[in-house]
Amino acid sequence: MKLLVTGGAGYIGSVMTKQLVEAGHEVTVMDNFTKGHHQAVQSQVRIVESDLLDPQRLKEVLSEGYTGVLHFAALSLVGESVTQPERYYRNNVVGTLNLLDAMRENGVKRLVFSSTAAVYGAPEGIPILETSPTRPTNPYGGSKLAVDQMLGFEAEAHGLAAVSLRYFNVAGASGDIGELHNPETHLIPLVLQAAAGKRESVQIYGTDYATPDGTAIRDYIHVEDLARAHTIAFEHAQAGRHTIYNLGNGKGFSVREVIETARRVTGKPIKAIESERRVGDPPVLVASSEKVQRELGWQPQKPELSTMIADAWNWMQTHPQGYTS
Numbered sequence: 001m002k003l004l005v006t007g008g009a010g011y012i013g014s015v016m017t018k019q020l021v022e023a024g025h026e027v028t029v030m031d032n033f034t035k036g037h038h039q040a041v042q043s044q045v046r047i048v049e050s051d052l053l054d055p056q057r058l059k060e061v062l063s064e065g066y067t068g069v070l071h072f073a074a075l076s077l078v079g080e081s082v083t084q085p086e087r088y089y090r091n092n093v094v095g096t097l098n099l100l101d102a103m104r105e106n107g108v109k110r111l112v113f114s115s116t117a118a119v120y121g122a123p124e125g126i127p128i129l130e131t132s133p134t135r136p137t138n139p140y141g142g143s144k145l146a147v148d149q150m151l152g153f154e155a156e157a158h159g160l161a162a163v164s165l166r167y168f169n170v171a172g173a174s175g176d177i178g179e180l181h182n183p184e185t186h187l188i189p190l191v192l193q194a195a196a197g198k199r200e201s202v203q204i205y206g207t208d209y210a211t212p213d214g215t216a217i218r219d220y221i222h223v224e225d226l227a228r229a230h231t232i233a234f235e236h237a238q239a240g241r242h243t244i245y246n247l248g249n250g251k252g253f254s255v256r257e258v259i260e261t262a263r264r265v266t267g268k269p270i271k272a273i274e275s276e277r278r279v280g281d282p283p284v285l286v287a288s289s290e291k292v293q294r295e296l297g298w299q300p301q302k303p304e305l306s307t308m309i310a311d312a313w314n315w316m317q318t319h320p321q322g323y324t325s
């Protein structure tokens with residue numbers, strides 16, 4: 001298949017691109033490189049350095065005849081979205097609208113979209129189902145929910161085959177591709193930076209949650225398992241339908257458990273400092289992934305937290321400078 005991967009130079013998109021290339025597909029990556037890395041993209045992949053906010057370029061590219069699009073490009077810093085909501089809605093919603101226009105104009109009718117657990121806000125019940133109420137507590141989650149809703153209407157009106165995958169906490173690395181965000185806000189890379197001596201310590205945001213050890217609980221999913229789910233979802237997408245799936249392991253780990261596991265995996269004494277809660281963080285986010293398992297037959301192959309941390313640690317050690325381009 002000939003596929004367009006937006007945001008394919010970012011963390012998850014580059015793992016997706018690698019898997020697609022390994023499966024023999026022809027891939028074009030479109031990325032504006034505000035966050036992405038050239039080195040994360042396989043050498044045989046065509047890179048179009050362009051922005052989703054350039055509708056003309058999107059139309060030109062999509063006129064080249066694609067089977068479908070895997071759409072990862074987005075801004076995704078929760079804190080930044082609170083202070084700059086307009087930027088998040090423009091990039092994530094208007095960018096996706098431009099993409100849908102270009103797809104429609106060129107008869108490209110298949111899309112998998114990166115949605116997020118952030119659409120659920122602070123959930124009423126755990127595990128979180130796809131039918132749980134969506135009440136995002138920040139503009140990032142709001143922008144993703146707006147796209148999820150838009151896709152439902154677009155599928156109905158124009159026959160698009162669309163799938164939204166609502167990821168929980170993505171972690172790990174895939175061989176020579178790893179996680180390098182700047183700034184980094186995610187727990188596991190920060191913990192490993194402390195293990196590697198790149199930072200003195202890691203902060204534990206909140207020790208007074210109503211959880212067994214007082215720290216917040218999250219559902220971590222290996223980036224390879226996540227990317228594999230996209231391929232299955234893409235193949236099963238049905239014309240005129242928009243389907244939503246949660247993607248997690250259905251099992252939660254606390255911040256202290258993550259740090260403890262990282263100490264064991266790395267053999268390093270990682271210094272942790274107990275701090276205040278981070279504003280807007282829900283105490284527990286754990287997915288029910290029953291629907292994706294039942295309907296698509298997806299199963300995580302790397303469900304262990306220690307495997308995710310070991311793969312991320314291995315990447316960090318083999319790439320001490322991260323990506324250089």
Ligand SMILES: NC(=O)c1ccc[n+]([C@@H]2O[C@H](COP(=O)([O-])OP(=O)(O)OC[C@H]3O[C@@H](n4cnc5c(N)ncnc54)[C@H](O)[C@@H]3O)[C@@H](O)[C@H]2O)c1
Nearest residue numbers: 007010011012031032034035036051052073074076114170
């Ligand atoms: N990492 C997670 O834990 C997580 C969890 C839930 C959802 N997601 C979603 O998954 C997707 C990928 O996340 P990631 O962690 O790989 O992020 P990332 O920042 O590493 O990758 C996103 C890529 O999109 C590109 N991009 C952003 N806006 C663009 C635009 N307007 N035009 C072209 N390119 C643009 C960036 O340069 C970057 O390379 C995002 O949509 C994110 O919201 C991520």
Ligand SMILES: O=c1ccn([C@@H]2O[C@H](COP(=O)(O)OP(=O)(O)O[C@H]3O[C@H](CO)[C@H](O)[C@H](O)[C@H]3O)[C@@H](O)[C@H]2O)c(=O)[nH]1
Nearest residue numbers: 076116117118185186187190203204205216218255278281
């Ligand atoms: O230095 C840190 C960083 C994080 N945490 C804690 O670790 C947990 C995980 O935090 P991350 O920042 O790694 O991940 P989030 O759960 O905040 O965010 C993830 O889930 C969100 C949905 O709620 C979005 O989808 C977002 O893109 C995705 O990364 C949270 O309880 C957070 O408070 C710390 O204690 N110390």
